[in-house]
Amino acid sequence: MTSVDLLFHPVRLRIVKAFLGDRALTTTQLARELGDVPAGSLYRHVALLERAGILQVVAERRVRGAVERTYTMRVMAARMTPRDIQSMSPEEHAHAFMIFAAGLLADFDRYLAAAPPDLVRDGVQYSGAAMWLTDAEYRDFVADVVNITVPRYANAPGPGRKRRMVYSVFLPAPESGSGRPGGLAPDRKGDSE
Numbered sequence: 001m002t003s004v005d006l007l008f009h010p011v012r013l014r015i016v017k018a019f020l021g022d023r024a025l026t027t028t029q030l031a032r033e034l035g036d037v038p039a040g041s042l043y044r045h046v047a048l049l050e051r052a053g054i055l056q057v058v059a060e061r062r063v064r065g066a067v068e069r070t071y072t073m074r075v076m077a078a079r080m081t082p083r084d085i086q087s088m089s090p091e092e093h094a095h096a097f098m099i100f101a102a103g104l105l106a107d108f109d110r111y112l113a114a115a116p117p118d119l120v121r122d123g124v125q126y127s128g129a130a131m132w133l134t135d136a137e138y139r140d141f142v143a144d145v146v147n148i149t150v151p152r153y154a155n156a157p158g159p160g161r162k163r164r165m166v167y168s169v170f171l172p173a174p175e176s177g178s179g180r181p182g183g184l185a186p187d188r189k190g191d192s193e
Contacts, residue, residue, distance in 0.1 A: 004080070004084060004088055004092055004096060006048070006049075006052055006054070007054075007078065007080065008095065008096040008099045008100070009045070009099070010099055010102065010103065011034075011037055011041060011042070011045050012045050012048070012049060013099060013100070013103050014034055014037070014103065014106075015030065015034070015042075015045055015046060015049060015055075016049070016054065016073065016078050017103070017107070017165070018030055018033050018034065019055070019071070019072065019073035020073070020165070021153075021157075021163045022072070022153075022154075022156070023072070023073075023163075024058055024059075024070050024071065024072045025070065025071060026068050026069065026070050026071070027042065027043060027046055027068070027069065027071075028068065030042065030046070030071075046071070050071070052077070053074060053077045054073060054074060054077045054078045055071045055072070055073055055074070056071065056072055056073075056074055057069045057070070057071060058070050058071065058072050104167055107165065111124070122162075123164070130173060142170070145168075149166065
């Protein structure tokens with residue numbers, strides 16, 4: 001199974017996201033968080049992610065005659081390599097992005113349904129923006145974002161800290177052919193308003 005097939009499955013992607021933030025979870029805890037996923041399906045996907053080296057067992061204990069395992073995620077194993085990305089067809093990218101976007105929508109729906117939401121108090125934000133950047137300026141921008149975010153990934157759970165999900169998508173704007181902001185075509189002689 002390729003990395004694309006492994007990671008961009010709706011249930012497996014939710015499992016991987018549940019472990020983000022350096023979390024250790026038992027399958028029982030995971031089942032509570034993913035309450036709408038049937039137990040048998042959840043266990044199969046966890047086993048598949050463990051065999052692939054994405055999840056690792058960090059503890060085991062006996063609970064009523066069964067062995068309860070605690071897992072953590074090997075973050076580097078859960079990332080797609082540039083080679084994986086390069087080998088994907090446009091159709092595979094479209095499918096993977098659809099799974100990503102659908103997962104984001106489902107996460108937001110679950111947030112709204114969990115309790116009376118207070119988006120201001122919870123710091124929920126979503127927006128879009130555009131920047132005009134050369135390739136070098138874009139690389140600098142991405143490096144700046146990495147320099148700001150990566151140190152915070154090391155924060156451990158603690159008093160006053162909430163686990164916050166951060167999603168990012170960087171896309172070039174579709175080419176308009178005009179090279180002008182907003183895709184406006186250059187004025188043509190004889191055009192009238």
